[in-house]
């Protein structure tokens with residue numbers, strides 16, 4: 001391990017853009033397929049990894065939704081999240097805001113309660129075992145209807161005090177944020193915070209819609225905002241957090257080469273960028289791997305990496321005093337290294 005590796009691993013950080021279904025490692029996929037007697041279209045773990053060559057978001061989503069079919073019981077959701085927290089703890093994550101896609105499961109007949117109770121039990125264990133705090137982001141699938149999103153929000157009603165925010169994910173192109181303006185307003189009226197994937201494959205106008213029509217508190221990805229300098233200016237002035245996912249961007253061909261990643265440009269423009277793993281089992285790395293990839297490819301120094309970690313805490317849905325206490329841990333780590 002190099003000095004920079006050690007710095008990155010030990011750097012206290014929050015992960016703000018992580019789909020728990022995207023942390024399903026092929027080994028666990030096989031174990032759950034066996035446990036639940038579910039057929040999967042792969043002969044081996046190597047076979048699964050070989051299938052993870054994507055040319056765009058939809059390519060990935062097709063495989064990701066198929067993989068989620070092995071998740072059937074509360075124990076499966078617990079084991080999935082527990083495995084993520086073990087990896088996150090080893091990567092210096094001390095707070096995680098985890099997205100889950102209830103519709104991927106309820107549409108297969110899995111009760112909402114099984115999904116969320118399994119996740120919540122792993123979250124309580126992560127706090128006790130690793131000292132990681134966490135919260136949930138219920139993400140609506142944007143390729144489905146507004147009505148289906150409203151139904152999902154209704155299903156979540158008994159657990160609203162355990163859910164920090166709603167989000168919006170899945171196929172971006174052709175499913176603009178405006179389609180979900182009413183359900184986001186309903187979620188806000190219930191006291192939930194709001195995040196949305198925007199500007200991953202979709203145009204800058206989808207980011208504008210996420211701000212104006214969804215009233216998003218945070219933008220997931222946001223890469224294509226860089227094509228519109230008036231929008232960049234607005235994001236900078238409002239201090240909007242972007243949850244950027246470098247290895248995801250590479251694997252989904254948002255960029256051609258990691259050396260072209262705009263993370264340092266985002267920081268130089270004054271954007272509040274953070275670094276996250278998105279779907280680590282599919283994109284070849286957890287959060288520290290993402291920090292390492294951009295540090296190496298773009299030559300980020302320790303001060304820039306610490307700024308990304310600070311942004312992850314000030315952009316989190318944490319009480320201000322807790323966020324500032326975490327920022328102080330980043331400052332102490334930087335000062336000591």
Ligand SMILES: Nc1ncnc2[nH]cnc12
Nearest residue numbers: 019169170171197278279
């Ligand atoms: N990167 C991503 N974009 C949109 N939807 C997703 N679901 C899981 N990962 C996603």
Ligand SMILES: [Zn+2]
Nearest residue numbers: 019169220278
């Ligand atoms: Zn995502």
